[in-house]
Amino acid sequence: xxxxxxxxxxxxxxxxxxxxxxxxxxxxxxxxxxxxxxxxxxxxxxxxxxxxxxxxxxxxxxxxxxxxxxxxxxxxxxxxxxxxxxxxxxxxxxxxxxxxxxxxxxxxxxxxxxxxxxxxxxxxxxxxxxxxxxxxxxxxxxxxxxxxxxxxxxxxxxxxxxxxxxxxxxxxxxxxxxxxxxxxxxxxxxxxxxxxxxxxxxxxxxxxxxxxxxxxxxxxxxxxxxxxxxxxxxxxxxxxxxxxxxxxxxxxxxxxxxxxxxxxxxxxxxxxxxxxxxxxxxxxxxxxxxxxxxxxxxxxxxxxxxxxxxxxxxxxxxxxxxxxxxxxxxxxxxxxxxxxxxxxxxxxxxxxxxxxx
Amino acid sequence: xxxxxxxxxxxxxxxxxxxxxxxxxxxxxxxxxxxxxxxxxxxxxxxxxxxxxxxxxxxxxxxxxxxxxxxxxxxxxxxxxxxxxxxxxxxxxxxxxxxxxxxxxxxxxxxxxxxxxxxxxxxxxxxxxxxxxxxxxxxxxxxxxxxxxxxxxxxxxxxxxxxxxxxxxxxxxxxxxxxxxxxxxxxxxxxxxxxxxxxxxxxxxxxxxxxxxxxxxxxxxxxxxxxxxxxxxxxxxxxxxxxxxxxxxxxxxxxxxxxxxxxxxxxxxxxxxxxxxxxxxxxxxxxxxxxxxxxxxxxxxxxxxxxxxxxxxxxxxxxxxxxxxxxxxxxxxxxxxxxxxxxxxxxxxxxxxxxxxxxxxxxxxxxxxxxxxxxxxxxxxxxxxxxxxx
Numbered sequence: 001x002x003x004x005x006x007x008x009x010x011x012x013x014x015x016x017x018x019x020x021x022x023x024x025x026x027x028x029x030x031x032x033x034x035x036x037x038x039x040x041x042x043x044x045x046x047x048x049x050x051x052x053x054x055x056x057x058x059x060x061x062x063x064x065x066x067x068x069x070x071x072x073x074x075x076x077x078x079x080x081x082x083x084x085x086x087x088x089x090x091x092x093x094x095x096x097x098x099x100x101x102x103x104x105x106x107x108x109x110x111x112x113x114x115x116x117x118x119x120x121x122x123x124x125x126x127x128x129x130x131x132x133x134x135x136x137x138x139x140x141x142x143x144x145x146x147x148x149x150x151x152x153x154x155x156x157x158x159x160x161x162x163x164x165x166x167x168x169x170x171x172x173x174x175x176x177x178x179x180x181x182x183x184x185x186x187x188x189x190x191x192x193x194x195x196x197x198x199x200x201x202x203x204x205x206x207x208x209x210x211x212x213x214x215x216x217x218x219x220x221x222x223x224x225x226x227x228x229x230x231x232x233x234x235x236x237x238x239x240x241x242x243x244x245x246x247x248x249x250x251x252x253x254x255x256x257x258x259x260x261x262x263x264x265x266x267x268x269x270x271x272x273x274x275x276x277x278x279x280x281x282x283x284x285x286x287x288x289x290x291x292x293x294x295x296x297x298x299x300x301x302x303x304x305x306x307x308x309x310x311x312x313x314x315x316x317x318x319x320x321x322x323x324x325x326x327x328x329x330x331x332x333x334x335x336x337x338x339x340x341x342x343x344x345x346x347x348x349x350x351x352x353x354x355x356x357x
Numbered sequence: 358x359x360x361x362x363x364x365x366x367x368x369x370x371x372x373x374x375x376x377x378x379x380x381x382x383x384x385x386x387x388x389x390x391x392x393x394x395x396x397x398x399x400x401x402x403x404x405x406x407x408x409x410x411x412x413x414x415x416x417x418x419x420x421x422x423x424x425x426x427x428x429x430x431x432x433x434x435x436x437x438x439x440x441x442x443x444x445x446x447x448x449x450x451x452x453x454x455x456x457x458x459x460x461x462x463x464x465x466x467x468x469x470x471x472x473x474x475x476x477x478x479x480x481x482x483x484x485x486x487x488x489x490x491x492x493x494x495x496x497x498x499x500x501x502x503x504x505x506x507x508x509x510x511x512x513x514x515x516x517x518x519x520x521x522x523x524x525x526x527x528x529x530x531x532x533x534x535x536x537x538x539x540x541x542x543x544x545x546x547x548x549x550x551x552x553x554x555x556x557x558x559x560x561x562x563x564x565x566x567x568x569x570x571x572x573x574x575x576x577x578x579x580x581x582x583x584x585x586x587x588x589x590x591x592x593x594x595x596x597x598x599x600x601x602x603x604x605x606x607x608x609x610x611x612x613x614x615x616x617x618x619x620x621x622x623x624x625x626x627x628x629x630x631x632x633x634x635x636x637x638x639x640x641x642x643x644x645x646x647x648x649x650x651x652x653x654x655x656x657x658x659x660x661x662x663x664x665x666x667x668x669x670x671x672x673x674x675x676x677x678x679x680x681x682x683x684x685x686x687x688x689x690x691x692x693x694x695x696x697x698x699x700x701x702x703x704x705x706x707x708x709x710x711x712x713x714x715x716x717x718x719x720x721x722x723x724x725x726x727x728x729x730x731x732x733x734x735x736x737x738x739x740x741x742x743x744x745x746x747x
Contacts, residue, residue, distance in 0.1 A: 028676075069672050109745075116742035117669055118676075 002026045003165060004114040005123040006106060007060060007068070009053030011180045011187045012125030012168055014060035018183055019167035020123045021064050027123070029061035029068040032110065034077040034101075035198065056187050063185055071113075073105055080104035082198055086211045089234040092261040093335025096305065097196055099152040099349075102126075107160040121163045128153050128346075129169030130161060137161040139289050141344040144172045151305050154339035154349035155287050205235040217266035219246060222259070222275060233261050236268050239276055239331025246270065257330075277328040277357055283321040283338045283350035292316070293340070293348060300341040301325070303332050303352065309341055321350045328357070361679040361724045365562075365717025366511050366539060366657055371605070372564035372612045372718065379566055379605035389598040390589055399600045406607035413614040414558070415547030416573045422590045423603055426570035427538040429583075430557035431461035433572055433594065434534040435505055437580035438555060439469055442502035442532055445579070449502040449531070455480045455488050455517070456700040462505050462536055463696075480506065485647040486515030486701050493522060498529025508537035508556075509544065512697040512713060513646035514657030516544065523552035532578055538562050538570075542613030543621060543654055554578045560602065564718055565609030569602035613718070624655040624716050627725055631658050631714060634729040639736055645698060645711065656716035661698075661707050665739035670712055673735035679728055682713040710743075 003025040005017035020027045031054045054070055061068035081101050088095035111122045127142035128150040136158055142148040156164070168176055173192075180188035199207045212234050219228035228246040230236065235243075240258040250256055250272070257276050260269040281303070286292070293316040300309035301323055311326040323338055332355050340347040362370065371379075382402060387395030389403045404418070411418045424430045435452070442449045454466050456479045469475035478496060480488045488506060504526040509516045519535050526533035534555035540546050542563030548556050555578060559570030572594075574580060582588075586595025613620075635642050635658075645659040662670065667683035674681050694708035703711075714728065 028672075067672075067675065069668070071668065112745050113669075113742045116745060117673060117738050 001120040002118060003028070003121050003123050004110070004119045005029050005066070006110060006125075007031050007057040008125070008193075009050075009056035009060075009187065009190075010125065010193060011177060011185065011190050012127075012173075014057070014064075014125070014185045014187050015176045015180050015183070016123055016125040016165070016167045017060065017066065018064055018179075018185070020165060021066060023167070025123075027064070027066045028119070029057065029064070029066050030110070031057040031068070031070045032077075032105070033070050033072045033074055034081075034105070036074045036078065056190070060185050060187060063183065071110070073109060076109050077101070077105055077198075080109075085196075085198075086208065088335050089208050090212055090263060091335075092233065092263045094237050094333035095335045096152065096337060097198070098305070099155055099337055102152055103155045107156050107164060111160060111163055115163070121165055123165035123167065125168055126153055126166045127168050127173075128166045130164065130166055136290055137164075139346040140169070141341070141346075142169045147173050150341075150346050151302055151307075151337070151339050154289070154337065154346045156289065157287055158290055161289060205232075208232070208234045215266060217268070219244065219268045219270055221250075221256075222269065222271045227256075227270065230268050233263060233266055233268050236261055238333035244270060273330060275357075276330040278330065278332045278355040279325050279328050280356040281321075281323040281325070281332060281338055281352055282354040282356075283323065284319060284353045286316065286319065286321055286348055286350035288348040289346050297340070297347075299347065300343070302339045302341065303329070303336055314340060359678075361727045362719065363714040363716065363724065363728060364680045364682050365720065366654075366713065366715035367682060368561045368567070369564050369717045370719050371566060372609055374612050375560075375565050375605040375609040378608035379601045382601035382604045385600075387600070389600055390587065399598070402600050402604050403598050406603045409607045410571065410610045411573075413610045414541060414556075414573065415549045415551075416556075417549075417576075419576060420548065420573050422572045422574055422594050423598065424570045424572055424590075424594060425568055425596070426561070427459070427536065427557055427559040428461040430559070430570050430572035431459065431505075431534075431536055432465050433580060433583050434555040434557060434574075435462055435465040435503060436469060436583055437593065438503045438532045438534065438578065439473070439475060440581035441579040444581070448500055450474060451476045451478060451501045453478045453480065453493070453496065453501055453504040453506075453531075455482060455506045457482050457486060457510050457512075457515070457697040458505065458507055459511060459536055459538070462507070466505070475502075476500070482515070482700050484702050485652070486510055486513045486645070486697065487647060487652060488517055488522075490518055490521050490525070493525050498525070498531055501526070501529055501531035503532045503534060505534040505536070508535045508540035508546065509654045510646075510697060511539050512657075512695055513659045513701070514539075514654035515647050516540070516652045516654065519553065520551050523554070526554070527552060539654055539657075542610065542617070543624075543656065545617065548573045560606035560609055563609050563613040565606045566602045569599055569606045571606075620718065621655040624720065625650055627716050627720055627722060628656060628658050630722070631716070631725045631728065632660070634725065635660055635662075635732065638729060638732045643707075645701065645703070656720070658714045658716070659711060660714075661703065661711045662736060662739075663707070663710055664743050665710050665736055666743050667709055667712055669739040669742050670735055673738055674728070674731060677731040677735065679731055681728075682715070683711070 003020050007013045007029045085095050085097045126149045127147040129140040131138045141150045214232040216231050218226045221227050227248040236258045256270040259271045297314040301312045302309045313324045315322045337349050339349045387399035389399040408418045411421050470477045506522050523533040532554045536557045541558035554575050556573040561567045580593045643661040647653045671683045694705040698708040
């Protein structure tokens with residue numbers, strides 16, 4: 001097959017491309033330039049898309065002996081990922097930009113462009129397992145539990161999965177590093193990237209303040225009484241405890257958490273941990289890795305990138321899911337994805353729109 | 358698979374005579390600035406090369422300063438002449454250049470404006486990529502330090518009215534420079550007859566090695582050093598002579614200028630066939646650059662292929678074994694639309710759909726036919742990919 005290997009300049013995508021070559025595919029490397037103003041060098045383990053990263057990707061492609069190009073997707077990334085990220089926060093929700101990038105960029109813009117240019121599939125260094133059979137492709141959690149990225153890939157549909165390769169899903173990260181070393185890839189000891197690539201200094205609140213401004217507002221308790229002030233509601237996430245700087249102590253003296261964010265009234269509501277407890281999750285715009293779930297379904301759900309899978313009952317109707325957790329959980333924020341798993345198999349994903357106790 | 362190389366404007370394959378001359382010198386020792394026998398032998402090669410090159414471009418040997426290539430020559434010409442002119446007459450703070458200069462000139466000029474207080478005036482070009490001498494005549498030249506306009510543009514091949522520009526500069530007491538990197542070896546270039554004060558050219562664009570070039574500078578033109586050191590070249594350019602590269606440079610210049618008339622006619626025929634063939638395959642293709650041979654480099658064919666993203670075309674042709682250019686370089690992959698095409702009035706979208714094919718001494722009719730054979734499928738796929746954008 002003619003395979004397009006997305007190469008970030010990191011160790012994972014380099015080894016993934018190498019394995020695609022070993023599997024006998026005709027592989028072409030592409031580095032996706034996602035930032036409008038690429039920095040010359042990486043700062044620590046954060047960030048991506050620096051000139052140094054594209055040079056690392058090029059060197060890895062050289063070592064593998066495959067053609068290599070840089071694709072400028074900075075416009076699409078700005079529109080579909082960065083602006084979406086900002087708009088979601090502005091609406092009081094908590095988005096996952098990596099998921100959005102997979103959904104809109106890597107397995108949409110890149111895949112479709114690749115197909116148009118004559119490629120059959122896209123290969124990435126994501127940690128997830130694909131199992132192909134006559135009936136289609138199924139996606140499973142990666143063998144390495146610390147690196148498993150099936151949550152941010154849950155949004156892919158069967159068409160996208162049928163055109164994807166994740167050669168690292170069956171390996172441990174330590175094995176991937178050792179393999180990179182053995183293959184003579186200079187990125188073998190490059191630190192893992194973390195956090196949000198377009199916020200290289202890690203200061204998400206500062207980034208949002210620059211984009212959205214800082215309009216001060218009230219922090220209120222569940223009675224509606226003002227207990228503090230904030231300098232921009234987008235600096236908060238549901239479930240957050242730290243950094244609230246509340247002037248009025250709680251009656252019971254217990255710590256308080258962010259319960260709700262209301263952009264319309266520019267208020268942040270806080271309250272006791274019990275009030276964060278969620279049993280029912282409403283989610284919209286479901287996507288399915290295979291056949292759509294209709295009606296009642298029982299399995300595991302995960303609501304955060306590195307969250308624990310929780311047993312739940314799901315009712316699927318049209319474009320809406322209602323998820324009832326067996327046991328209440330805390331810190332579930334609108335905007336995040338709820339991903340459905342049948343044991344280790346990814347069933348589908350939907351965006352959380354609301355929660356109930 | 359042997360590749361079809363259609364990127365001679367980026368760099369040319371070395372001619373065998375240059376490889377031989379270079380290999381011969383690489384096997385010998387001797388710093389050309391040393392006094393001993395080995396040094397003198399090396400110096401002799403440098404000076405014989407200097408004489409040979411100067412003779413090919415209408416210059417006196419003493420006017421030739423060896424440099425590391427076009428970028429260094431452009432920097433030395435623009436910054437060095439500006440600093441000297443301004444030192445002699447603080448009122449001369451203006452630099453005139455064209456909007457389609459190579460970045461080695463454009464960015465030098467920009468730096469002088471940003472950090473050295475220079476006033477910059479850029480000459481516009483018309484839709485064919487040619488500067489208008491009337492625009493120059495409008496300028497009050499009394500405060501002009503240096504005028505720099507390229508001999509021939511690297512992207513669209515437009516040949517500029519350089520002797521007239523040099524004459525204007527002389528009439529107002531300004532220094533004139535031309536980046537002739539694309540011209541020497543491809544067009545007749547006579548430094549003495551041109552009236553220029555300064556002229557840049559480089560070896561690797563005419564069949565010589567990388568890393569060596571020259572700045573021709575009239576002896577009465579004062580230049581200030583850009584990089585300081587031993588002052589090996591006229592006390593203004595420092596660095597140990599690269600004897601082997603200089604010998605290769607000389608062999609390449611002699612080879613290229615010796616057969617220039619016949620070769621440029623051969624390339625013009627190939628270029629015409631290429632452009633006609635492209636239009637036959639892609640009826641809405643638009644050639645960029647002057648429409649007459651007299652104002653065009655013989656080997657540069659620049660075409661806009663509407664709806665075809667140049668990056669996609671380059672990749673598809675590459676996969677078919679054909680080396681072409683998307684026109685402008687990029688940094689970390691975020692390509693900027695060509696400043697040359699934008700200056701010629703093309704839209705950013707058109708600039709992003711533009712490819713440059715450049716022919717040179719190894720190009721054959723078979724190369725052109727191979728391109729034309731690969732083009733329809735590449736255009737079909739690039740348009741398919743382009744239709745997804747948005």
